[in-house]
Amino acid sequence: xxxxxxxxxxxxxxxxSLRLSCAVSGFTISSYSMNWVRQAPGKGLxxxxxINSGSRYIYYADSVKGRFTISRDNARNSLYLQxxxxxxxxxxxxxxxSGPGGTTGYYFDYWGQGSLVTVSS
Amino acid sequence: SYELTQPxxxxxxxxxxxxxxxxxxxxxxxxxxxxxxxxxxxxxxxxYINNNRPSGIPERFSGSNSGNTATLTISRAxxxxxxxxxxxxxxSSTGVFGGGTKLTVL
Numbered sequence: 247x248x249x250x251x252x253x254x255x256x257x258x259x260x261x262x263s264l265r266l267s268c269a270v271s272g273f274t275i276s277s278y279s280m281n282w283v284r285q286a287p288g289k290g291l292x293x294x295x296x297i298n299s300g301s302r303y304i305y306y307a308d309s310v311k312g313r314f315t316i317s318r319d320n321a322r323n324s325l326y327l328q329x330x331x332x333x334x335x336x337x338x339x340x341x342x343x344s345g346p347g348g349t350t351g352y353y354f355d356y357w358g359q360g361s362l363v364t365v366s367s
Numbered sequence: 368s369y370e371l372t373q374p375x376x377x378x379x380x381x382x383x384x385x386x387x388x389x390x391x392x393x394x395x396x397x398x399x400x401x402x403x404x405x406x407x408x409x410x411x412x413x414x415y416i417n418n419n420r421p422s423g424i425p426e427r428f429s430g431s432n433s434g435n436t437a438t439l440t441i442s443r444a445x446x447x448x449x450x451x452x453x454x455x456x457x458x459s460s461t462g463v464f465g466g467g468t469k470l471t472v473l
Binding site for chain 2: 281283291293294296303305307308319320341350351352353354355357358
């Protein structure tokens with residue numbers, strides 16, 4: 247069974263940093279794009295960042311560009327999101343998701359249960 | 368930046384057909400994907416690349432995409448279909464989600 251498990255969320259002060267991890271089991275991520283999607287409390291889904299299978303192509307939403315860094319370790323079957331200069335508006339549940347990527351763009355076929363990040367003083 | 372417009376809510380009688388729209392400029396020229404999200408749960412992909420169902424998704428779920436509107440159709444709606452539904456596409460190296468539609472089955 248495919249499992250994606252996020253960790254590393256928590257309470258952080260504005261301006262602080264956090265690193266989210268996503269551990270994957272049941273399939274090898276090396277052939278797939280990996281992605282982060284977030285959802286603020288009571289709001290809709292917001293795409294955050296994507297990375298292709300070989301880490302050659304990396305994309306960010308404008309709202310996080312320059313502050314967040316996505317990375318992956320295919321040997322560890324894991325995905326990461328380094329979040330710096332956090333703001334109150336970054337408060338959300340962060341989902342890790344896999345997907346095929348490719349010529350039709352990125353979409354998200356398997357999702358983790360999410361990790362809550364709260365930015366507050 | 369590209370925007371996707373969804374109705375805030377759609378209601379359907381039990382056993383009838385629900386249609387949830389997703390509007391965007393020339394969306395028919397793009398690949399649209401749909402997700403179902405129930406309260407407190409992660410989203411689930413129900414349609415990919417306009418009209419393809421992942422394994423395990425009932426045939427009652429179908430998709431279409433033409434002109435400026437993509438549509439998710441749920442036939443023979445069940446109480447278990449009550450959820451938020453989101454359309455999504457990839458445009459100019461950016462992921463874009465619609466605002467989401469709450470489906471109520473009466």
